[in-house]
Amino acid sequence: MQMFTTHEGEGRSMQDDKNGLGAPYAGRLKIVVANSQRQLPAWADWLMALGEWMREQAQRPGKRVVVVRLPVRNLAAAFVGLGALCAAARLHDESLDWDALCGLPEGTSVHWRKPTGAKSRRYFGRVDSLQTMYGADFLAIDEIDTRGRATGSKFYLPRSTALSHGVTLGAMSVRADEKLTSSARLMQSLNRDTSLTWSRSPMADSTVVTERAGFLQDLEEIKVQAGSEPALWMLDALCVADPQGRAHGKLLVVPTRAEKIHDAPTGVSILDGAAAVSKLGHLRARSVVILVAHSEYDEEVAHEILPFLSYSVDEGVHAWKPDAKVGDLPLGVEAFAFGVRDLGNGDPDDVR
């Protein structure tokens, strides 16, 4: 018997008021492989719904983890990530982008563009400070050259300029720009209330901790298509970002073997595979999805999760929209969710 934990008023997110669609995506999103179009499989649809639900919750109080056990793990993280990005695009509030920029620690490397004639010129710099001049806020940035040396120039970017010039944490190439634009169009085809300015926001939104080469390779032949938009490579739809900031994007793909994980704090962090589970205590995101194959869920994985489960609380997990279908698990898939007060038990970098 399926049970929902929908409480009065809690089951509807603010997105309902915008008349958007959201998950499920079956029937609206098609998969294209080798020029052959097919329906979104039920398991992929559910994974997208899960990603969307978790991204919506990232806006809400508490922290939560969902552990999913699957027959096979390939592609699962990508669909959870796509669902999370769809939700992020719907939830995007441009005013928060400025707050996010102002919250960057001093010395953070940033990239931005400035129109010069028909083309735009790219700049690199390090955040200096937020300054108020003539009653307006400016973000002061020390410009650096391609070798990381200070040029001595300081840019004062007012709020409107900083956002319109696309200040980003990762480098923005022409290709990255195209990907973001195409992805935003795809998402708008899926959900009418998607924000196009989301693609210009400065930060990556969500994170996948995975075996990077395999993750990227699995997605090489897959395209997604919605509405009348042309089919788009799945990798482009995900706008994969480089964790070192070499390429700006929306989904950070971090190798499992990375010593330190700097996940995007605003969105969903997806731990893809048993080896990634050990990073659970080191994530900043407030929504975490753990994906493991049935064959991977052994005593070691259970042991990694148990300390968090022992201190779980119900408040962190919020109900999904009644039509989101997150509760309808595809056969062969198992899942459980738990809320946690503090994922890290303090600063994970502390010497313990």
Add this chain to the structure above:
Amino acid sequence: MFADRTCPVIAVADRPSLLDAIDARYRRAASCRVRKLILDHPLISEIAGRSAHIFSLLDREDDHQKQLARGVWLLKSTITQTLLPFDDARIGIASMAEALKLEAATVPSATGAVIALADLVTSLVASSTNPKREIFLRTLRPLAGNEGDVAVFAGLQGGLTPGWPLEVTASTDFPIGSCMIFKARKDVVNRGFGAIVIPGTLRFAPRALSMDLLHGGLASEVIILAYKRESVFVPEPIGLPVDHRFMVAERPSMEESSADEVAGQQLDQWANESFWKEVRAQHAFAEPLSERDATVAARFVLFADGSGAFLPDDGTVVEVSTLVDCPESSLAEGDRLPRKAVRNLEERDLVLLRLTGSGDYLDDVANQLMEREGQPSLREDATVWKAILFRAIKQHGEGVVARTARAEGLKLRSPTYLWNWASDAVIAPHDFDTFRALIRTLSQLDGALADVNPDEYALKRWTEMERLKVFHQRAASEIRRLLLDQVRKLIAARQRIETVESIQLPGLEAGRIGLLRVSAIDVTSVTIPFSRLFHLVSVKVA
């Protein structure tokens, strides 16, 4: 050779897309049925009972009797697990029984029991028919016309499964319908079957592979074919916490096992565990080369040429079986060699290791490049701080060093990580700020840095370590290029590698490098000194 096992013959154009393959796995997992076919065969029950009795009579501390016990287990397991006729010369049941009788002659307490066992075996072989084989062929017949093939899992005890010699060929030994024999997960990756037949108990099969067979959507039906006395074991998934938000997926129904033969289990348990225990006993207790020789978790990997090595449990190795065994899977990525996590290694993987000398080949090749370019002492100069760190940890304790470091702004997940930096496991901390904080810490705790500016010292060492890393990258690139050339030649020559292929990389004198065929992997990891990793040793087990 399992001719029908490796490299499933699928034309590249016909190969299903990854999405379709995964979708099919979800569909099969959703409807998968696990069926147990338990055979009650009096003669085989009698043989299993006798084997258990002999095992109880033997002293396993005595090498000769231990060998006899292993022989009894091998004979019993061959009989119970094989799907070949009992008189098939490739499994040699009759000769095994004769050899046991000879061995038992010097063990008076077991002589009579072994002779009785051999007599039972003789009558079994004389009857010629293998009931498990008959049932298997009968099961295979109706499945043959169904969607997908039938696969037989012949890896019940990994690469050393009794009753399944390498020469077994599905097309000639089971000439009904479409059948494939497999032992490892990579043999069936991205494939699906109408049914998978498991000819025995899964008690000693790798758990991850067993779970994949049962819950990974590899087949629409899993048939466990076993004798009543085989103590059928089917691993259960670890229970998940109940969460009423999600509807719990239905598990395929299974019959309860009716067999329960404790003595037989003990023999199987002992035979399967004693091998790895002996291997670990021979090699795992090596002394560290120095106090700085940090301990690491490692797994023993046995190779087909009778050698073996400890490989880092959380590390990866170059693995090229797909490239060499399946020439159609071309070197698509150009200059990149595929790597595989040690934990995921499987039987018949082909890994790259050095055959002479010791340790990781990369260091030696990098050293050689440094020497060639007139910087022979670069490694020593760049990592001289490690000795100071080691001394500080020994003198003050890791807690004090970590606390001082914390005051300097150093962030550590655990103080024990300081040992990693002090050892050769890593060249340097991940960024300069961390390293500078570490050197500032050392300048407070150790007199060796008392007269130097710690920041300048840190910058100098960091620059040297960056250069050292460049040499490592160049060495890796050089090895990769030369190795790829060799692999391409092997592929072009259609050369098969059964045990080991030595590769002489022109221009690199840092020991011979070779491709070794994996035979088995210890399921348990042990802690060994870092310096013992990658050392090839010969394996001798009684």
